Amino acid sequence: MRKAVWVDEVYQGIVRTSFKLKRRLFKGKSSFQTVEVVETTGHGRLLLIDGMTMVSERDEFVYHEMIAHPALFLHPKPRRVLVIGGGDGGTVREVLKHRSVERCVLVEIDGLVVESSRRYIPQTAAALSDKRAHVLIEDGVKFVAETEEHFDVVIVDSTEPFGPAKELFGPSFYKNVKRILSEDGIVVSQAGSPFYEISTIKNLFRITNKIFPVVEVCLFNNLTYPGGLWAFTFATKGLHPVKDFRPARILTAKMRLRWYNAGIHAAAFALPNFLKAAIGR
Numbered sequence: 567m568r569k570a571v572w573v574d575e576v577y578q579g580i581v582r583t584s585f586k587l588k589r590r591l592f593k594g595k596s597s598f599q600t601v602e603v604v605e606t607t608g609h610g611r612l613l614l615i616d617g618m619t620m621v622s623e624r625d626e627f628v629y630h631e632m633i634a635h636p637a638l639f640l641h642p643k644p645r646r647v648l649v650i651g652g653g654d655g656g657t658v659r660e661v662l663k664h665r666s667v668e669r670c671v672l673v674e675i676d677g678l679v680v681e682s683s684r685r686y687i688p689q690t691a692a693a694l695s696d697k698r699a700h701v702l703i704e705d706g707v708k709f710v711a712e713t714e715e716h717f718d719v720v721i722v723d724s725t726e727p728f729g730p731a732k733e734l735f736g737p738s739f740y741k742n743v744k745r746i747l748s749e750d751g752i753v754v755s756q757a758g759s760p761f762y763e764i765s766t767i768k769n770l771f772r773i774t775n776k777i778f779p780v781v782e783v784c785l786f787n788n789l790t791y792p793g794g795l796w797a798f799t800f801a802t803k804g805l806h807p808v809k810d811f812r813p814a815r816i817l818t819a820k821m822r823l824r825w826y827n828a829g830i831h832a833a834a835f836a837l838p839n840f841l842k843a844a845i846g847r
């Protein structure tokens with residue numbers, strides 16, 4: 567009997583998640599990071615960046631539905647959406663389910679992530695070939711500082727706040743995001759684990775709270791990220807994600823959604839006491 571082989575994600579040096587490996591499909595090094603795609607026995611294909619699980623075919627729908635739909639159903643008529651990071655294409659796929667969206671610009675710093683996702687994980691990357699999708703391989707920090715284009719929703723689907731992603735968690739980036747957001751603009755940002763990265767959530771909340779009139783934290787569970795509970799910050803130019811949310815919009819949209827619904831939307835903004843205390847609520 568062949569000995570089982572595992573692919574391990576060691577997280578913060580204190581917790582390890584192992585996925586039973588079927589075969590390694592790709593490993594490459596860009597000027598930013600190491601990108602891998604592996605086939606697993608129980609979680610489909612995984613995209614890993616510097617050994618950290620980014621996407622698993624088995625549960626990516628949760629993350630990508632939750633990073634996109636609360637904002638796109640809150641905004642009265644989202645037409646132009648900017649996704650920063652998200653080179654696997656899953657967020658773009660969910661954004662383009664909204665018929666009102668005319669243009670979705672993806673700004674991903676590492677072309678190797680897009681190429682390997684297109685080749686090995688079509689489940690998420692196929693959306694990048696949609697005629698409404700426009701893929702730019704460049705730094706999101708630079709893009710928001712220089713673009714004259716305006717967007718209804720900005721989604722920051724980035725890696726953790728180090729390396730190329732570090733400045734995506736800083737005040738000047740969010741001042742530029744506010745500049746390019748339209749009147750009812752919303753920005754949703756990957757903020758990490760409330761259990762393992764509460765300082766990231768705290769900092770992001772503090773920074774965006776100084777720049778935007780409405781800032782909330784949105785939680786969701788998922789299978790493959792350490793701790794199984796993850797957070798987004800949710801900042802707007804005025805709309806409140808719960809008070810201004812119209813559940814009927816989901817019903818009329820008749821969209822194929824496997825996780826997100828009106829009840830999940832409302833519950834996602836209800837926070838546990840330890841997180842409320844951390845963000846001063």
Ligand code: SAM
Binds near residue numbers: 620729
């Ligand atoms: N869902 C994942 C998570 O929660 O960590 C993120 C997925 S996506 C693959 C993260 C992407 O952010 C990576 O492909 C990385 O190259 C990209 N990224 C990091 N810094 C960036 C920057 N400054 N501009 C654009 N993309 C960036």
